[in-house]
Amino acid sequence: MDVISWGKQNGKRHFKCKNCGIYFTSENKSVSLKNKEVWFKKWIIGKQTYEQISSESGYSISTLQRYFNTMFGKAPKLSYSQNKEVYLLIDGNYFSNEICLIVFRDDIFKQTQLYRITDGEHYEEMKEDLENILNLGIKIGGITCDGDKSLLKAIRKVCPKVPVHRCLVHIQRMCKIWLSAYPKSETGFELREIVCKIR
Template identity: 25%
Template sequence: MCGQTLVRNGKTSAGKQRYRCLNCGSSRSGERPDVSRRAELEAFLGWLMGTTGQAAAASFGTARSFRRRTAWCWNIVPRIPATGEVHDQIQVDGIYVGSWCCLIAVAGEHVLGWQWCDTEKKTAWAALLQRFPAPRVVITDGGSGIAAALSECWSETAVQRCLVHVQRNVRTYLTSRPRTEAGRALLRLGRALTRINAPAEAAAWLAGLNAWHQEHGALVKARTYRAATAVAPGWVRSNQAWWYTHDRLRKAYRLLERLGQAGTLFTYLSREYNGLDIASTTNRIEGGTNAQLRLILRTHRGMGEEHQKRAIEWYLYLHSEQPRPPATLIETSHYRPAKRTTQTLQEQEPGPELYSTGLSPDEGLWHRTGWAGRT
């Protein structure tokens, strides 16, 4: 054959598809391995991204046949190439899968990339952020390590803290029903964050936070000193001489005060970003991406960690801006295991010597001659 693309040319008497080259006229019959692998990968992704069972995913027969024919598909590792495009805003967040954490970056409706790590930390975030040019605004929930990575990789990028996460943090410190009037007033300020839609409302909120401090600031600074009559809370160390009396109230206020002074609460209302529709929350990545990932893992519960990771990678890849057709990612090494050569076997470290059936004089066993009772 001359190497040109073959076209279908009827079927043989056995029912197999016949192919013919229009250039040289040669023909052949039989299966097309590339077509079979493409069909198997499409069926595999249809099952992985869907909610149907393995037996109904394709016309492969039973679920066992489906697993056998698509087992090689787990070897494909999809990756999103960096395009170098500068985005107005990027949302970042992490999702935990077993002992792994997947850091994800999203721009608009598309996934930009991901990074696997053991936990959210500076080095992992930096490995993800370095792949993309710095955007104008980054929206984050303020997880561990992200602030240090942003100052190192995207030092000129403005930061918008997710207001929903700030609300949750305040409610975690104060509970949903604070006992003191100061706690109830501070909780009302926290709940009002997501209802601010104009710069004037943001200024009024900051003024309200300042007014709260003017009225209840003494509670933030109040201390309790260790004494025979004082009952120390459980979180106080044994060698601690004093502690803040209203510790959780102080933490809630300090959180709002720190974010207000840093200017990361109302970045989306800045005049320089008018018309860009900067988000004030990470709801796009939380509800649009992470929620779908959890749905996939829940639908196909029982997968091992490696298969869970591959399922997440496939979803993120397929929801990137311009993903290549999955069949183009197939390589020979994915479906054909590497051959073990004699040299490879010799280079392996020798293991323990196995027992043999031969007789050894070292063990007192050898072939004897003569009569055992002869003197």
């Protein structure tokens, strides 16, 4: 981390990170950075707002924004093998801060082949992502997804011969929505019992 000295306060030497603008003392630097990683996860995964995290952490919203923005530049490097056939799980996860993370993950080897941070599941972007995967020499043996129309259109355009499967979790979820928690007909009730057994 690139830091500069930032004077003293209460007899303690203060420092400033030139990359993210965070201020800290020599005694609590590691704790401070570790805590901020926890708050970043709460913002991304826990969907807490800047205001909530600011109140919890004691850091200003602008300081948190500077730090979180640097985290996006520290994304892990992905590795892949051209000699294996992958079976992709493709799904988008939406966060409260208008961010959509689309992940292309190999279900057999449990490796992420590609991901995109965007604002939605768009045909042109997912088409480009599939093309990039193929251009890397990765062989796609099959795809499992939630049945998003834009994604299915992209798959048909880029790799029409690849078998596509609907994710069982999404099938179960949609069936429960359509059937409701308490179906009015006996047939609907029986069908819901079958749906609940899907694994």
